Amino acid sequence: MIQIxxxxxxxxxxxxxxxxxxxxxxxxxTTGDRLPSEPQLVKRLKVSRTVLREAIGRLEAIGLLTVRRxxxxxxxxxxxxxxxxxxxxxxxxxxxxxLLKVAELRRCIETHCARRAAQFATDAEIADLQAHYQRMTTxxxxxxxxxxxxxxxxxxxxxxxxxxxxxSGVLQVIQDFIYASIAQTMEQPGLPQAPHxxxxxxxxxxxxxxxxxxxxxxxxxxxxxxARLKFVAKKSAQD
Amino acid sequence: MIQIxxxxxxxxxxxxxxxxxxxxxxxxxTTGDRLPSEPQLVKRLKVSRTVLREAIGRLEAIGLLTVRRxxxxxxxxxxxxxxxxxxxxxxxxxxxxxLLKVAELRRCIETHCARRAAQFATDAEIADLQAHYQRMTTxxxxxxxxxxxxxxxxxxxxxxxxxxxxxSGVLQVIQDFIYASIAQTMEQPGLPQAPHxxxxxxxxxxxxxxxxxxxxxxxxxxxxxxARLKFVAKKSAQD
DNA sequence: GCAAGGTAACCTGTCAGACATCATACATGG
DNA sequence: CCATGTATGATGTCTGACAGGTTACCTTGC
Numbered sequence: 136m137i138q139i140x141x142x143x144x145x146x147x148x149x150x151x152x153x154x155x156x157x158x159x160x161x162x163x164x165t166t167g168d169r170l171p172s173e174p175q176l177v178k179r180l181k182v183s184r185t186v187l188r189e190a191i192g193r194l195e196a197i198g199l200l201t202v203r204r205x206x207x208x209x210x211x212x213x214x215x216x217x218x219x220x221x222x223x224x225x226x227x228x229x230x231x232x233x234l235l236k237v238a239e240l241r242r243c244i245e246t247h248c249a250r251r252a253a254q255f256a257t258d259a260e261i262a263d264l265q266a267h268y269q270r271m272t273t274x275x276x277x278x279x280x281x282x283x284x285x286x287x288x289x290x291x292x293x294x295x296x297x298x299x300x301x302x303s304g305v306l307q308v309i310q311d312f313i314y315a316s317i318a319q320t321m322e323q324p325g326l327p328q329a330p331h332x333x334x335x336x337x338x339x340x341x342x343x344x345x346x347x348x349x350x351x352x353x354x355x356x357x358x359x360x361x362a363r364l365k366f367v368a369k370k371s372a373q374d
Numbered sequence: 375m376i377q378i379x380x381x382x383x384x385x386x387x388x389x390x391x392x393x394x395x396x397x398x399x400x401x402x403x404t405t406g407d408r409l410p411s412e413p414q415l416v417k418r419l420k421v422s423r424t425v426l427r428e429a430i431g432r433l434e435a436i437g438l439l440t441v442r443r444x445x446x447x448x449x450x451x452x453x454x455x456x457x458x459x460x461x462x463x464x465x466x467x468x469x470x471x472x473l474l475k476v477a478e479l480r481r482c483i484e485t486h487c488a489r490r491a492a493q494f495a496t497d498a499e500i501a502d503l504q505a506h507y508q509r510m511t512t513x514x515x516x517x518x519x520x521x522x523x524x525x526x527x528x529x530x531x532x533x534x535x536x537x538x539x540x541x542s543g544v545l546q547v548i549q550d551f552i553y554a555s556i557a558q559t560m561e562q563p564g565l566p567q568a569p570h571x572x573x574x575x576x577x578x579x580x581x582x583x584x585x586x587x588x589x590x591x592x593x594x595x596x597x598x599x600x601a602r603l604k605f606v607a608k609k610s611a612q613d
Numbered sequence: 614g615c616a617a618g619g620t621a622a623c624c625t626g627t628c629a630g631a632c633a634t635c636a637t638a639c640a641t642g643g
Numbered sequence: 644c645c646a647t648g649t650a651t652g653a654t655g656t657c658t659g660a661c662a663g664g665t666t667a668c669c670t671t672g673c
Contacts, residue, residue, distance in 0.1 A: 146443075146654095146655070146656095147655080147656070148431070148655085148656095172623075172624060172625085173624075173625070174623090174624085182656085182657090183656060183657045183658075184657085184658090185424070185655090185656060185657065185658090186655085186656065186657085188428065188625090188626090189427065189428055189431045189655095192387070192428045192431055192432055192435075193431050193432060193434070193435035194435075195432070196431075196432035196433075196435040196436050197435050197436060202625070202626095203624090203625085203664095203665085204385075204624075204625050204626065204663080204664055204665080205623085205624055205625060205626095205663075205664035205665040205666080206623095206624065206625080206664085206665055206666070207623095207624065207625080207665095208624095208625085223544055223547060224395075224399075225436050225437050225438045225547075226540075226543045226544050226546070226547045233540075236538045236539065236540040236541070237540055239486075239538050239540070239541065240483070240538075240540050240541055240544060242486070243482040243483050243485075243486040243541070244479070244482050247478075247481070247482040299475045299478050299479075300475065301472070301475040301476055301478070301479050302475070302478065302479055302482070305479060311399075312399055315396055315399045315400045316399070316400060316401060385626070385627095386626075386627070387626085387627095411652075411653060411654085412653080412654070413652090413653090421627085421628090422627060422628045422629070423628090423629085424626090424627065424628065424629090425626085425627065425628085427654090427655090441654070442635095442636085442653090442654085443634080443635055443636080443653075443654045443655065444634075444635035444636035444637075444652085444653050444654060444655095445635085445636055445637075445653065445654085446636095446652095446653060446654080447653095447654085614673100615672105615673085616671100616672090616673080617670105617671090617672085617673095618669105618670090618671085618672100619668105619669090619670080619671095620667105620668090620669080620670090621666105621667095621668085621669095622665100622666090622667085622668095623664105623665085623666080623667100624663100624664080624665075624666090625662105625663085625664080625665100626661100626662075626663075626664090627660100627661085627662075627663100628659105628660080628661080628662095629658105629659095629660090630657105630658090630659095631656105631657085631658085632655105632656085632657080632658105633654105633655075633656075633657095634653100634654085634655070634656095635652105635653080635654075635655090636651100636652090636653075636654095637650105637651085637652085637653095638649100638650090638651085638652105639648105639649085639650080639651095640647105640648090640649080640650090641646100641647085641648080641649090642645105642646090642647080642648095643644100643645085643646080643647090
């Protein structure tokens with residue numbers, strides 16, 4: 136059996152995307168520059184506008200270009216870390232859908248962020264965090280989506296206090312993922328919320344500028360999250 | 375001057391892309407599954423084929439989907455993520471400052487995985503890890519890409535020992551990202567490699583089934599990584 | 614002369630329909 | 644039973660059109 140590697144003929148879209156990418160790589164166009172308009176590119180590249188637009192769309196998806204309706208297409212600034220988080224998002228999406236495994240990833244990030252927050256947070260930021268805590272504790276009677284949102288917001292705020300927007304961005308992706316999974320599989324109430332004591336303990340530890348204590352509190356909180364997920368998993372297994 | 379945040383109304387393409395992404399994230403579709411054909415999706419989503427195709431194209435660009443002409447559109451597997459990052463590699467020149475943030479994410483995961491590996495790894499897996507270590511230490515004379523690859527493989531193996539494929543998957547993406555950035559910005563030799571002592575210490579700690587020690591070793595290793603990145607950052611600032 | 618406002622030109626976003634090309638399954642003939 | 648041709652449905656590309664947003668210029672009033 137001879138190994139025949141299929142002749143992969145690159146599609147026109149890939150061809151055009153590569154050509155445009157080369158424009159940026161070669162330095163002919165740099166951050167902020169405007170590309171020629173679509174009609175002009177169509178004439179120059181001798182392809183249909185459909186193909187050109189799909190190529191531009193892909194380059195925009197990976198963060199290389201930015202399209203502004205009505206004005207034109209521009210070379211994006213490399214600072215857009217959205218591409219990094221988007222990749223993480225993809226990695227999450229195509230991995231297994233075991234919520235417990237995703238929760239473990241969340242644990243990695245939350246404990247680390249709690250520690251960092253205790254190290255770096257300013258007084259103003261801590262006051263802001265307290266405001267988030269207040270909003271969360273007073274959301275008891277609201278619908279489940281609101282309660283979850285305020286809960287997520289509190290954790291997201293701590294992540295932001297770490298000063299690392301990659302970490303907070305990834306945590307956001309994880310939360311979106313968890314929310315999407317939960318919303319689909321089970322909106323049963325009755326599963327116990329994490330006790331606010333632990334949230335309070337996290338906040339107090341950060342306020343006391345005690346990294347070790349903050350990390351322990353975050354870990355304890357994730358223990359309750361794991362326990363809840365296992366509870367739900369067991370329950371759905373019974374059905 | 376009041377800050378007016380423009381009401382960015384998401385385009386139809388973004389809307390559709392998000393909807394399709396949710397299908398995968400929610401678990402309704404998993405790796406290898408085929409999406410409905412374009413005509414079917416057009417009828418269901420009530421959008422034109424143009425919009426649908428652009429949305430699919432973007433998701434393919436970030437490695438979430440794979441389109442096979444004549445057969446259909448499928449949910450991609452994790453390996454295609456690597457190709458997606460390779461696509462970004464040359465295009466995205468990430469600053470060393472941002473690279474430090476990504477490295478912090480790597481630290482979160484590596485320390486946690488080292489701990490878990492020390493808890494869960496079987497004898498056979500540890501033997502496999504030793505084989506990886508051997509391969510890495512004997513790659514001294516090889517080109518820099520090979521050295522880095524074996525280094526990454528060693529860390530990836532530890533992540534796999536954690537038994538959580540979400541963690542190892544995300545770490546894979548991070549490594550690709552870091553590698554892409556390094557390969558672009560500076561392939562200068564002269565920057566010191568992480569001493570193999572630390573790698574050995576990580577492995578020994580795992581073999582000794584000592585989670586605390588493994589985590590400490592991983593953290594120490596990441597300290598050297600941070601130091602290297604800061605070294606490069608300082609050097610590039612001098613230029 | 615200058616500034617405010619309106620308008621026209623240009624740009625991207627979306628749509629509909631058509632045809633080409635590729636992959637697969639099935640029927641047919643050897 | 645195997646090989647081949649074909650029908651079918653999938654994605655790839657093209658064309659033309661219109662809608663909606665941006666920008667620059669030009670007019671108008673001061």
